[in-house]
Amino acid sequence: MNLIVGATGMLGGEICRLLRDRGEPVRALVRGTSNPEKLSHLQSLGADCVEGDLKDAATLEAACSGVTAVISTASSTISRQAGDSIESVDRQGQLNLVEAAERADVRQFILISFPHFDFDFPLQSAKRAVEDRLRLGRMTYTILQPTCFMEIWLGPALGFDFANAKAQIYGSGQNKISWISYRDVAKFATESLDNPAARNAVIELGGPESLSSLEVVKIFEQVHGRKFEIQHIPDEALLEQKNNASDPLQESFAALMLNYSAGSVIDMRETLQKFPVQLTSVKDYAQASI
Numbered sequence: 484m485n486l487i488v489g490a491t492g493m494l495g496g497e498i499c500r501l502l503r504d505r506g507e508p509v510r511a512l513v514r515g516t517s518n519p520e521k522l523s524h525l526q527s528l529g530a531d532c533v534e535g536d537l538k539d540a541a542t543l544e545a546a547c548s549g550v551t552a553v554i555s556t557a558s559s560t561i562s563r564q565a566g567d568s569i570e571s572v573d574r575q576g577q578l579n580l581v582e583a584a585e586r587a588d589v590r591q592f593i594l595i596s597f598p599h600f601d602f603d604f605p606l607q608s609a610k611r612a613v614e615d616r617l618r619l620g621r622m623t624y625t626i627l628q629p630t631c632f633m634e635i636w637l638g639p640a641l642g643f644d645f646a647n648a649k650a651q652i653y654g655s656g657q658n659k660i661s662w663i664s665y666r667d668v669a670k671f672a673t674e675s676l677d678n679p680a681a682r683n684a685v686i687e688l689g690g691p692e693s694l695s696s697l698e699v700v701k702i703f704e705q706v707h708g709r710k711f712e713i714q715h716i717p718d719e720a721l722l723e724q725k726n727n728a729s730d731p732l733q734e735s736f737a738a739l740m741l742n743y744s745a746g747s748v749i750d751m752r753e754t755l756q757k758f759p760v761q762l763t764s765v766k767d768y769a770q771a772s773i
């Protein structure tokens with residue numbers, strides 16, 4: 484049995500779909516407050532939905548019972564309920580899950596994290612605390628560290644409004660990022676199950692090429708056949724936002740934007756030899772956005 488924590492989220496939902504397509508058993512951790520449409524979608528896939536919350540260790544014991552592998556994509560950064568925070572979910576909640584999985588003799592724990600960034604911020608320190616705990620534990624661990632998801636950072640929620648030919652760019656837009664599709668991250672997560680290359684491994688993940696944001700805009704302009712209006716958010720404004728943030732979440736968002744501005748290049752050649760994943764390009768994504 485595979486337990487997916489974060490199953491009602493974008494990435495976790497895709498992982499459930501891929502596993503069920505392969506005919507593998509899926510137990511999905513859901514909450515009473517989870518979106519009912521997402522819940523019924525998981526049920527229609529044939530996932531066994533169990534109620535639980537990362538903040539409630541007792542529910543995790545039950546969820547981990549009889550499980551061989553846990554894949555955790557959960558995070559409080561976007562989908563939050565009362566009491567959810569980076570501290571209670573991304574740090575302590577994930578630590579609760581690792582403890583529960585260990586007690587239930589789970590064989591493998593796959594955590595979705597992100598690559599190392601040079602400056603400290605609460606979400607990074609939470610992710611690293613969970614990674615450190617996994618390294619010290621008894622389970623086989625796989626820590627996947629994808630860089631920016633194209634569907635998020637090149638999507639309207641973060642100001643990349645391709646439908647209206649407007650692009651908000653963090654920083655100069657000249658530093659390169661290995662943009663990755665969350666669907667490919669889901670493939671790496673499922674391909675990590677029982678893959679010897681994923682045993683006790685930390686694997687950075689990126690897309691097939693690294694492109695600056697300005698190069699990305701050019702691709703979209705070609706594909707959409709129109710000029711984009713670009714608005715830059717300068718590093719100074721992001722730094723000010725990070726330094727004056729009113730809470731750890733706002734500080735973390737500003738830090739993630741600064742990371743985008745600085746660029747994040749991942750060389751995938753070695754990883755692709757061990758994982759048979761056909762990576763989605765920014766051009767593929769742009770063409771699908773028409």
Ligand SMILES: NC(=O)c1ccc[n+]([C@@H]2O[C@H](COP(=O)([O-])OP(=O)(O)OC[C@H]3O[C@@H](n4cnc5c(N)ncnc54)[C@H](OP(=O)(O)O)[C@@H]3O)[C@@H](O)[C@H]2O)c1
Nearest residue numbers: 489491492493494514517536537556557558561562631632
């Ligand atoms: N976006 C990027 O560019 C990027 C890059 C690298 C890594 N990542 C990582 O990718 C992961 C997945 O992202 P996503 O886009 O799939 O996130 P998402 O759509 O916001 O999903 C978050 C999931 O976490 C669950 N969750 C939140 N609090 C919980 C709690 N207290 N107990 C149990 N479940 C809880 C949510 O459940 P409910 O539906 O019940 O709220 C939801 O299923 C995150 O760990 C993120 O850090 C993202």
